[in-house]
Amino acid sequence: MRVLGIETSCDETGIAIYDAKHGLMAHQLFSQVDLHKQYGGVVPELASRDHVRRILPLIQGCLEQADCDLASLDAVAYTAGPGLMGALLVGTAVGRSLAYALSIPAIGIHHMEAHLLAPLLEQDVPAFPFLALLVSGGHTQLVEVKSIGDYCLLGESVDDAAGEAFDKTAKLLGLPYPGGPAISALAEKGDSHRFRFPRPMTDRPGLDFSFSGLKTYALNTRNTEPDDEQTRADIARAFVDAVVDTFIIKCRRAMEQTGLNQLVVAGGVSANKQLRTGLEQLMQELQGEVFFPRPEFCTDNGAMIAYCGFLRLQNGQTEDLHFQARARWSMLDL
Ligand code: KG4
Ligand code: ZN
Numbered sequence: 001m002r003v004l005g006i007e008t009s010c011d012e013t014g015i016a017i018y019d020a021k022h023g024l025m026a027h028q029l030f031s032q033v034d035l036h037k038q039y040g041g042v043v044p045e046l047a048s049r050d051h052v053r054r055i056l057p058l059i060q061g062c063l064e065q066a067d068c069d070l071a072s073l074d075a076v077a078y079t080a081g082p083g084l085m086g087a088l089l090v091g092t093a094v095g096r097s098l099a100y101a102l103s104i105p106a107i108g109i110h111h112m113e114a115h116l117l118a119p120l121l122e123q124d125v126p127a128f129p130f131l132a133l134l135v136s137g138g139h140t141q142l143v144e145v146k147s148i149g150d151y152c153l154l155g156e157s158v159d160d161a162a163g164e165a166f167d168k169t170a171k172l173l174g175l176p177y178p179g180g181p182a183i184s185a186l187a188e189k190g191d192s193h194r195f196r197f198p199r200p201m202t203d204r205p206g207l208d209f210s211f212s213g214l215k216t217y218a219l220n221t222r223n224t225e226p227d228d229e230q231t232r233a234d235i236a237r238a239f240v241d242a243v244v245d246t247f248i249i250k251c252r253r254a255m256e257q258t259g260l261n262q263l264v265v266a267g268g269v270s271a272n273k274q275l276r277t278g279l280e281q282l283m284q285e286l287q288g289e290v291f292f293p294r295p296e297f298c299t300d301n302g303a304m305i306a307y308c309g310f311l312r313l314q315n316g317q318t319e320d321l322h323f324q325a326r327a328r329w330s331m332l333d334l
Contacts, residue, residue: 002074007078009084011033013058017073020314028065080326089325107309109312114307116331118293119264128147139156157209166183173236197241200214200246218235240274243275247279255288
């Protein structure tokens with residue numbers, strides 16, 4: 001089975017071809033970061049328009065890279081949600097029309113499920129059941145993964161997602177969009193001992209998160225301390241330390257609660273160096289194993305959509321012609 005994957009849920013047009021026998025045959029990405037940078041965040045209307053411009057050339061590029069043609073495709077998988085509605089509609093319309101014209105199945109993929117399964121594209125993969133920490137721009141969730149499609153939500157953010165907190169804090173430190181990589185780099189130059197931010201919601205039981213208070217902490221510190229480069233780096237450091245520590249505390253708790261000792265970390269924030277190091281140390285201490293996607297598959301990409309579509313179709317899932325894109329969509333409804 002050969003599946004074309006299409007991702008257009010936010011500001012990246014990602015296309016890939018996954019084949020049952022050959023694995024990942026091609027993947028290409030166009031990031032709209034430069035387009036949105038001047039506005040300090042994603043402008044949904046501009047994102048949709050740019051997906052329209054990029055999607056067909058990228059599909060063509062993937063077919064050339066994989067050295068195959070449209071007739072060799074067995075199915076089309078596209079991100080059906082959650083995400084920006086206009087952006088989702090581009091991938092949905094192209095994906096479904098292509099499948100219809102080729103008389104092959106189309107399948108709408110849940111973006112967060114695709115993130116969750118992305119580490120399975122690597123050489124070393126976890127066995128079911130395992131624990132997953134999903135950390136992206138829109139979601140922060142701890143999930144018990146029993147099998148493909150059987151997910152139990154253990155905890156999630158009650159306000160800002162981790163990526164959102166990175167982006168907002170970066171903005172108030174004067175860093176460019178997207179803030180995650182920028183704040184992570186600045187934190188490297190910071191001193192961990194100068195400021196200490198709280199580890200939100202770790203002083204009570206449960207596995208939920210809250211990150212919105214951290215940006216207020218960062219803002220207040222910025223307003224009361226001298227405005228110099230070292231202070232900004234120290235604030236970035238205090239922010240990153242607080243986020244990483246919070247994840248370590250909650251992951252430890254989730255492992256104890258479930259008895260699971262394999263942890264998958266996925267979504268844009270899983271590219272974060274400090275988080276990867278922190279969770280690797282935790283899993284070493286707990287004699288467990290941690291799995292990350294390769295950095296380019298942490299953030300949005302077409303490979304995870306093609307692969308998730310392949311797994312779903314292999315499990316016998318299909319969809320009818322009335323399937324709709326969904327801006328909001330809980331993974332528990334899968
Ligand atoms: O998964 P993703 O590409 O898109 C969503 O599904 O939301 O995640 C994007 C988020 C952004 O908030 C971005 O700032 C964050 O991931 N991010 C990072 C890093 N790279 C991307 N956050 C922290 N450190 C990074 N290295
Ligand atoms: Zn994503």
